[in-house]
Amino acid sequence: MPLDGLSAESITANLNTRVIGRRVIYYPQVASTNDVARQEAQQGAAEGTVVIADEQTAGRGRIKRVWLSPRGNISLSIILRPSLSHLPYLIMVASLAVVRSIELVTGLKAQIKWPNDILINGKKVCGILIENEVRGSALAFAVIGIGINLKLSLADFPEVAAAATCLADELGKEVSRLEMIRSLLVEFERLYLMLSDRGEFIFREWQSRLITLGRKVRVISGDSVLAGIVESVATDGSLLLRLPDGGSTRIVAGDVNLREQN
């Protein structure tokens, strides 16, 4: 019997969406929902298809990191087929959808650490991994992988205990996984459908939730590590870092460590 009664039917029943989650593929256990979603997309799965698992045995994070996904948390991937021009906005849509669903379901305030880590009280509660397949000059599909720590016994994972948190610990009680998933899909769709004419609104919302702006940071980008102050972000999702020598550099992908508050 799946945990929390999680099943494709329980997620889709009367779900108030037109595209996202119209089809849900549920597994008790997979290596990575992003890998399954990629295979489904390559075989023609429709936009909005969701692959979800109770547990991942080889969950993947950004920059080749491992993502811990024990049973009882949220590990899902959404298949999208947007235009190439909408690609930079997917990070914004996904992080805002998580922030909003956390706030709606738990009342907890969540923030975004550039580019798409979701934090509560400074600790990471959710990670997002976006992977694409481009064919020629067109985007064949994008897979949006979302992992939310719902109930994580951090004592069992000392390697992440200092930097991570889970919704149950932050709220002081358990959070319904089903309610979180359904709310996330509804919020995701609402924001995603805005992309055709309100991309600027999505960008402003995302920007207003970033805790990274104006902060002293250390950025690991490829092989280089840069220290500086985050000056701004652009609509393509990149970050402008002001360097100690007065110069600046634009960072498209990387990992940010926040340093002491200014």
Ligand code: BTN
């Ligand atoms: C990160 O913060 O480094 C990104 C973590 C992304 C984890 C999710 S869980 C669902 C999907 N499947 C994976 O293997 N990874 C993503």
